[in-house]
Amino acid sequence: MxxxxxxxxxxxxxxxxxxxxxxxxxxxxxxxxxxxxxxxxxxxxxxxxxxxxxxxxxxxxxFVNTHTHISMSLLRGIADDLELDTWLNDHIWPMEAHLSEEYCYIGALLGACEMIKSGTTTFSDMYFYMDGVARAVDEIGMRGVLSYGMIDFGIEEKRENEFKENISLIKKHNNTADGRITARFGPHSIYTASVDLLERVRKEADKYNVGIHIHMNETLKEINDSKENHDGKRPFELLDSIGFLADDVVAAHCVWLDDAEIKLIKDNGVYASHNPCSNMKLASGAAPVAELLSQGICVGLGTDGASSNNNLDMFDEMKFAALLGKASTLNPKVLTAEEVVNMATINGAKALNIDAGxxxxxxxxxxxxxxxxxxxxxxxxxxxxxxxxxxxxxxxxxxxxxxxxxxxxxxxxVTVDEELILSEAKRAIKEMKELREADE
Incomplete structure (x- = not known):
C-alpha cells in the first residue's frame, strides 16, 4: 500500500x-x-x-460492535414483538433456509454501510456463508472479526460439517485484508451445540490460536433448560466443567447470571458483550452490567442482528445501555456516560484483541x-x-x-456505491420472501 x-x-x-x-x-x-x-x-x-x-x-x-449477525440486515423488521423462541423457530430460521453466499454478501454490504455511516469501524460477526461476509468486509474497508455460527443439535454428521466450515473460514481469511479480517470459532450456544462440539471447539481454538464467540445466558428458558439437561448446571457452569472458558472467549448477552457464574466469568477472563436493545426488544431481560463492571470484568457493547434490534447504530446502544442499567437497578449513578463510551470503544477492542479503541x-x-x-x-x-x-x-x-x-x-x-447496495438489498430480500412463500 x-x-x-x-x-x-x-x-x-x-x-x-x-x-x-x-x-x-x-x-x-x-x-x-x-x-x-x-x-x-x-x-x-x-x-x-x-x-x-x-x-x-x-x-x-x-466504535467496536462486539456482537452482530451482519447479513441479517436483510431480515430487518421481518418478525417483531415476539419472544426469542417464536422469533427464531417460526420466522428467522425458515427465512435463513433460503440464504446463499450471494445474499449474505449483499446483506453484509448493507450492514457494513449502515455501521460505517453511524461510526462503527470494527464488528464481531457470527453467521453463515462467511466467505461472502469476508468479501464484503474486504471491499468496504472495515475491520471484521468473523466466526461461523456452529449448530449441530447433537448430530455427528452436521457437527463435522460445522467444523469444516469454521476451519475453512480461519484458513482462508484469518489475518487477511491488510490485517483487517481475523477469524474465530463461533459455537452458537449451549442449546444448539452439543457438548461434543463445545469440547472440540476449545481444542481447535487452542490449535489455531484463535478466539471463540458464543451466545450465553440470553433468556431464563436457556438457564432452566441447561439445569434440566446438564445435571443442574447453569450454562457457564457447564462450560467450566468441560474446560471451555478462557480469556479468548467473548460471551454475548450474559443476561441471566448468578453470583457463581459472574465469578467464573471473572476468574477465567471471559469478555461479555452487552446487547441492550436486542435484550429489551425480545424481552429477554436486563444484564447485570453494573455488577460485572464493578467486578473488573471487561464488558463491550453489541447491537446483535438488525432483525432483533432493528438497527446497527452504536449510539443507540450506548444510550440504552446507560438507561437500562439505571432503570433495572433504580440507581441513576450506574453506567455513566463515560463508562458506556469505554464499553463501545476500548473495552470492545480489548475483547477482540484489536490494537485500537x-x-x-x-x-x-x-x-x-x-x-x-x-x-x-x-x-x-x-x-x-x-x-x-x-x-x-x-x-x-x-x-x-x-x-x-x-x-x-x-x-x-467513499469505498462503495451506496445506492447500488440499497438496490441489491431490496432485490435480495424480495427474492428470499418469494422463496419462503413457496414453502408454505
Whole structure:
C-alpha cells in the first residue's frame, strides 16, 4: 500500500482511557498509513496528503460492535414483538433456509454501510456463508472479526460439517485484508451445540490460536433448560466443567447470571458483550452490567442482528445501555456516560484483541468525526461523553476512518456505491420472501 497521511486539525478529542474514564482535549492529529502518528498542537501541514478541518467536530475512536449477525440486515423488521423462541423457530430460521453466499454478501454490504455511516469501524460477526461476509468486509474497508455460527443439535454428521466450515473460514481469511479480517470459532450456544462440539471447539481454538464467540445466558428458558439437561448446571457452569472458558472467549448477552457464574466469568477472563436493545426488544431481560463492571470484568457493547434490534447504530446502544442499567437497578449513578463510551470503544477492542479503541500515538487509525454543529448537539453544556451518549445519534457522524483509510467523508460513502447496495438489498430480500412463500 502506498504511504499516505491525513492531518485532522483543531479537533475536540474524546479519548477513552479505561476503567470507565475518558479524557478531553483539543489538538491536531496526524495519521500516517494505518496508525496514529502524532497528537499535538498546531502540527505542520506541509507533509500531509490530506487535511481535514475538525473545528466543529468531536474526534473519538471508531466504535467496536462486539456482537452482530451482519447479513441479517436483510431480515430487518421481518418478525417483531415476539419472544426469542417464536422469533427464531417460526420466522428467522425458515427465512435463513433460503440464504446463499450471494445474499449474505449483499446483506453484509448493507450492514457494513449502515455501521460505517453511524461510526462503527470494527464488528464481531457470527453467521453463515462467511466467505461472502469476508468479501464484503474486504471491499468496504472495515475491520471484521468473523466466526461461523456452529449448530449441530447433537448430530455427528452436521457437527463435522460445522467444523469444516469454521476451519475453512480461519484458513482462508484469518489475518487477511491488510490485517483487517481475523477469524474465530463461533459455537452458537449451549442449546444448539452439543457438548461434543463445545469440547472440540476449545481444542481447535487452542490449535489455531484463535478466539471463540458464543451466545450465553440470553433468556431464563436457556438457564432452566441447561439445569434440566446438564445435571443442574447453569450454562457457564457447564462450560467450566468441560474446560471451555478462557480469556479468548467473548460471551454475548450474559443476561441471566448468578453470583457463581459472574465469578467464573471473572476468574477465567471471559469478555461479555452487552446487547441492550436486542435484550429489551425480545424481552429477554436486563444484564447485570453494573455488577460485572464493578467486578473488573471487561464488558463491550453489541447491537446483535438488525432483525432483533432493528438497527446497527452504536449510539443507540450506548444510550440504552446507560438507561437500562439505571432503570433495572433504580440507581441513576450506574453506567455513566463515560463508562458506556469505554464499553463501545476500548473495552470492545480489548475483547477482540484489536490494537485500537483509544486515541494514542501508535494505535490503529480507527477514528470517527462527529458533527457537533447540529441542533441535537447544541448546546454542548456538559462533557463530550454526556453529549455523545445522551444526545447524539448515528446521523451525526461526519467522517469514518478505518486502518488509516477514509470510508465516509461528509456523510458520503467513499469505498462503495451506496445506492447500488440499497438496490441489491431490496432485490435480495424480495427474492428470499418469494422463496419462503413457496414453502408454505
Amino acid at each position: 502506498e504511504s499516505q497521511s491525513i492531518l485532522i486539525k483543531n479537533a475536540s478529542i474524546l479519548n477513552p482511557i479505561g476503567d470507565g474514564k475518558t479524557e478531553e482535549f483539543r489538538k491536531d492529529l496526524l495519521i500516517v498509513d494505518d496508525k496514529i502518528s502524532q497528537i499535538d498542537e498546531d502540527i505542520d501541514e506541509s507533509n500531509a496528503d490530506k487535511i481535514i478541518d475538525a473545528s466543529d467536530k468531536i474526534l473519538m475512536p471508531g 483509544t486515541i494514542e500515538v501508535g494505535k490503529k487509525a480507527d477514528i470517527i468525526l462527529v458533527d457537533a454543529n447540529s441542533p441535537n448537539m447544541t448546546p454542548m453544556s456538559n462533557t463530550l461523553s454526556s453529549n455523545l451518549v445522551y444526545s447524539a445519534n448515528g446521523s451525526n457522524v461526519d467522517t469514518t476512518i478505518c486502518n488509516g483509510r477514509i470510508l465516509m467523508e461528509n456523510r458520503k460513502m
